[in-house]
Amino acid sequence: MVVPLTWYLVLSGILFSIGAVGVLINRNALVIFMCIELMLNAVNLAFVTFSRQQNSMDGQIFVFFIMTVAAAEAVVGLAIIIALFRNKATVNVDDINIMKW
Amino acid sequence: MLESLLFIIMSLITIACAIGVVFQKNPIYSAVFLIQTMVSLAVLYVLLHAQFVAAVQVMVYAGAIMVIFVFVIMLLNLNKDDLEGDRNKLPLQKPAAIILGLILVVMIGVIMTRTIYQGAQGEYTPEVMDQIGNTQLVGKMLFTKYVLPFEIASILLFAAIVGAIVLAKKQIIKEEK
Numbered sequence: 001m002v003v004p005l006t007w008y009l010v011l012s013g014i015l016f017s018i019g020a021v022g023v024l025i026n027r028n029a030l031v032i033f034m035c036i037e038l039m040l041n042a043v044n045l046a047f048v049t050f051s052r053q054q055n056s057m058d059g060q061i062f063v064f065f066i067m068t069v070a071a072a073e074a075v076v077g078l079a080i081i082i083a084l085f086r087n088k089a090t091v092n093v094d095d096i097n098i099m100k101w
Numbered sequence: 102m103l104e105s106l107l108f109i110i111m112s113l114i115t116i117a118c119a120i121g122v123v124f125q126k127n128p129i130y131s132a133v134f135l136i137q138t139m140v141s142l143a144v145l146y147v148l149l150h151a152q153f154v155a156a157v158q159v160m161v162y163a164g165a166i167m168v169i170f171v172f173v174i175m176l177l178n179l180n181k182d183d184l185e186g187d188r189n190k191l192p193l194q195k196p197a198a199i200i201l202g203l204i205l206v207v208m209i210g211v212i213m214t215r216t217i218y219q220g221a222q223g224e225y226t227p228e229v230m231d232q233i234g235n236t237q238l239v240g241k242m243l244f245t246k247y248v249l250p251f252e253i254a255s256i257l258l259f260a261a262i263v264g265a266i267v268l269a270k271k272q273i274i275k276e277e278k
Contacts, residue, residue, distance in 0.1 A: 002104040006214055011112045013209030015119055021202035022123035025195050030128045034135050052149045056223030057238050061247050063154050067161050068254040072261035074166050078173045079268035085177050
């Protein structure tokens, strides 16, 4: 093994943190969604790395399931964003507060 | 040597594009950066001997999910206010978020570098995987050990399709009444 597997884990941590920062600082609901996808990708990278480390296939199967869940989440979330945009004509999360008491 | 060089180049591209996703004002640029992030992650998966996951990453993530994103961005026809993003109601939000992110990086980094791997080693070393074939192994496990989660995933996808149609159709039904 030429590249230490720890590097992959550190890269995964950096990607996850960038995604978390993106969720915190962005106001556009679409970009927030993309940052969530980024965090899911970071977790996938950690799963594949651990699967390689343990010489096991289970991590790769879990990545497959995470991709399924990510696809379902993206489809439903974007449908919600479209429905919101029809009602409020904005995707800025500061203006979307109709469920606030 | 070649492997570590490829890893360094691809990880730098991945991190640069991830930062681009976060700090671009226009969501369509963010989407293009995210596609590049996913493609370079697929290269890293190949380096980790996970060829099937790499192929699925390009096809499902970069192909299917990002097409939905770009499609929705084009469909929404965002106004200037939305494109330019924050009107800075909270001036401290950005620096505070970046500092918290750096703290998160340090925490994850410390945990990851100090991890001691334990637990049983599996039998699928890269040599065994290259002999049988990564895709064949994934297929075998999906339809034997993980057949119940596989079926549940199909039900989840079905529910997501139904949910998306219901959510997107609501407005049309209201107008007909």
